[in-house]
Amino acid sequence: DAKTTQPPSMDCAEGRAANLPCNHSTISGNEYVYWYRQIHSQGPQYIIHGLKNNETNEMASLIITEDRKSSTLILPHATLRDTAVYYCIVRVAGRGGSNYKLTFGKGTLLTVNP
Amino acid sequence: GAVVSQHPSRVICKSGTSVKIECRSLDFQATTMFWYRQFPKQSLMLMATSNEGSKATYEQGVEKDKFLINHASLTLSTLTVTSAHPEDSSFYICSASVDRGLADTQYFGPGTRLTVL
Numbered sequence: 001d002a003k004t005t006q007p008p009s010m011d012c013a014e015g016r017a018a019n020l021p022c023n024h025s026t027i028s029g030n031e032y033v034y035w036y037r038q039i040h041s042q043g044p045q046y047i048i049h050g051l052k053n054n055e056t057n058e059m060a061s062l063i064i065t066e067d068r069k070s071s072t073l074i075l076p077h078a079t080l081r082d083t084a085v086y087y088c089i090v091r092v093a094g095r096g097g098s099n100y101k102l103t104f105g106k107g108t109l110l111t112v113n114p
Numbered sequence: 115g116a117v118v119s120q121h122p123s124r125v126i127c128k129s130g131t132s133v134k135i136e137c138r139s140l141d142f143q144a145t146t147m148f149w150y151r152q153f154p155k156q157s158l159m160l161m162a163t164s165n166e167g168s169k170a171t172y173e174q175g176v177e178k179d180k181f182l183i184n185h186a187s188l189t190l191s192t193l194t195v196t197s198a199h200p201e202d203s204s205f206y207i208c209s210a211s212v213d214r215g216l217a218d219t220q221y222f223g224p225g226t227r228l229t230v231l
Contacts, residue, residue: 038158100211
């Protein structure tokens with residue numbers, strides 16, 4: 001799976017949009033971009049994933065550049081409860097099995113300030 | 115939907131004893147479950163992949179005789195830490211895989227904090 005690069009930490013003001021970047025310049029055509037977050041002492045929470053089109057759900061939006069070498073996770077109105085480590089993971093498409101495991105890097109610690 | 119539970123949430127045991135951790139998918143059937151371990155201030159590390167009705171696939175460096183995994187049904191996988199020692203103290207997290215079209219999505223349990231005295 002392609003390697004990802006994320007800033008180690010970011011700050012955001014409560015109520016503002018949080019834009020978390022991820023670089024995945026070696027991504028291949030059949031690899032998806034997944035975003036998870038982990039609040040302290042809890043299991044990771046799935047946020048969103050995409051292949052090449054922009055995606056939006058009730059939690060966030062995922063913007064993938066046309067060349068697919070980078071992406072941005074957008075939390076439109078950050079709250080204090082969004083403070084967490086955010087992981088950007090690139091993984092080959094498929095269903096189940098050990099070939100489709102998630103490899104977690106160090107992620108970005110997003111701190112939402114009042 | 116896609117809720118995964120773990121039991122217990124926290125366990126303290128004496129060195130040399132065995133501990134069993136359960137992982138359940140509550141509202142879906144998961145053909146594949148994954149077990150991760152997370153040490154303080156570190157990221158999650160995959161330990162093994164578990165498929166229902168077959169033997170688990172362990173990551174390099176993970177002792178299969180020490181970390182026994184059983185995936186007897188589509189909604190339950192168990193991890194047993196045998197002869198636990200203080201260095202096994204960690205945060206153990208499971209995930210269950212749900213098909214989402216061409217790519218599945220993993221949903222994680224809340225984790226189990228193991229402390230070995």
